[in-house]
Amino acid sequence: MCLTNPHSIAGNHAPRALATSIPSYPLLGALQAGTLWNHNEEIPISFMPRSGTESTDQQRKKTKMLFEEIFRHTNLSLLWLNDGDGIVRIAFNDETLSQSQVRTKCRDVSQNKWTINLKSIMPDNDCPSPNERHTINHECMHLLAFVHEHQVPEWPSHFSFNRHKVIKAYGGDESKGGIPHWQIESNIMTPYTPEKLENYSPFDRKSVLLYQFSGDVMQNGLGTPFNPDLSDIDKAVLVLNYPRLNPGPLVPRWTVSYAADVIGIKGESREKIVAATHPHDVRRLYSEWSKRSQRFQQGEVIEA
Numbered sequence: 001m002c003l004t005n006p007h008s009i010a011g012n013h014a015p016r017a018l019a020t021s022i023p024s025y026p027l028l029g030a031l032q033a034g035t036l037w038n039h040n041e042e043i044p045i046s047f048m049p050r051s052g053t054e055s056t057d058q059q060r061k062k063t064k065m066l067f068e069e070i071f072r073h074t075n076l077s078l079l080w081l082n083d084g085d086g087i088v089r090i091a092f093n094d095e096t097l098s099q100s101q102v103r104t105k106c107r108d109v110s111q112n113k114w115t116i117n118l119k120s121i122m123p124d125n126d127c128p129s130p131n132e133r134h135t136i137n138h139e140c141m142h143l144l145a146f147v148h149e150h151q152v153p154e155w156p157s158h159f160s161f162n163r164h165k166v167i168k169a170y171g172g173d174e175s176k177g178g179i180p181h182w183q184i185e186s187n188i189m190t191p192y193t194p195e196k197l198e199n200y201s202p203f204d205r206k207s208v209l210l211y212q213f214s215g216d217v218m219q220n221g222l223g224t225p226f227n228p229d230l231s232d233i234d235k236a237v238l239v240l241n242y243p244r245l246n247p248g249p250l251v252p253r254w255t256v257s258y259a260a261d262v263i264g265i266k267g268e269s270r271e272k273i274v275a276a277t278h279p280h281d282v283r284r285l286y287s288e289w290s291k292r293s294q295r296f297q298q299g300e301v302i303e304a
C-alpha cells in the first residue's frame, strides 16, 4: 500500500460493480509531494446541501461513521460543518462515479461543487453493506492521499494485467457504465513511478485500495479479492504517515511501534521510527525505510 488507493468484472455484473468505485478521472494522490494534509490538521468537511443532491440522514450517518473510524488512526481530525461549507464536500450522486479529490485539488474546486462523490449509498439503511463500506472507505483513503494498490510500482511478479481484456471489460460509453480508455490507463493499468510516491509498503492483497479484478483480465488468470474494509497494512500506513504521539483512545493497539511491526520494519530502522518524537520524523524515517526496502528487494542494498 502506498501513501500518497468493485467487484468482479466478469459477465453481466461488470458495469454496475465497476461503477461503485472507479473514479471518472485520475486521482493523483499517491503520497505524492504536496498532496498530504499537514500533521494534526483539522479538516473542514460537510455534506452538499440537500436541495442540490439527494441526501438522507442514513447516507450521512454511514459516511460519517466510517470516515471517523479511519481518522482515529491518524493525527488528523474532521470538523463537520453546515451543508456546503468547508473544503471537503460530500455528495451522493448516482449519476456519476465514486471519486475523491486529494487535499490540494479540493482547494481548486468551486465552493458550490462536491469534492467527494459516493455512488450507490442506499438512502434508507443505517448499517453500511460491504459494497457501501468499500466505497466509503476507499474514497476516504484517497482523501488522505493514498493511491490505488494496483498502481504501486512494485507489483508482485504474478500480478500482471492482460491489457486487451481490461480495456474490453471496463471500456465503453460512460453513460452505460463504461470507462473511457484514458481513464482505464490512469486509474488501473499505469503504475506510479517510485519518484512520484512519498513511500509505499509491500503489495497488499487485502488493501481497500485494491480493486477486485476478475481472473479473466489477469495474465495468469488469478483475480484479486473484494476488500470492503481497511487491511492491517492500510491502518499501519495511516499510523506511520500521520503518526500520533499516543494512539487514538478508541484504537489503543495502533501505536507507531505496532504499525512498524505490521509493516515488517526491523532492526535499527524500527528503533529509530519508534524513538522519533515528531510526526515529521516518523514519516521521514518510514519513507527512508520504504525506499531502502524496495532497493533491497531489487538487490541494490544488502540490508533493508
Ligand SMILES: [Zn+2]
Binding pocket: 005, 021, 022, 023, 027, 138, 142, 148
Ligand atoms: Zn479509487
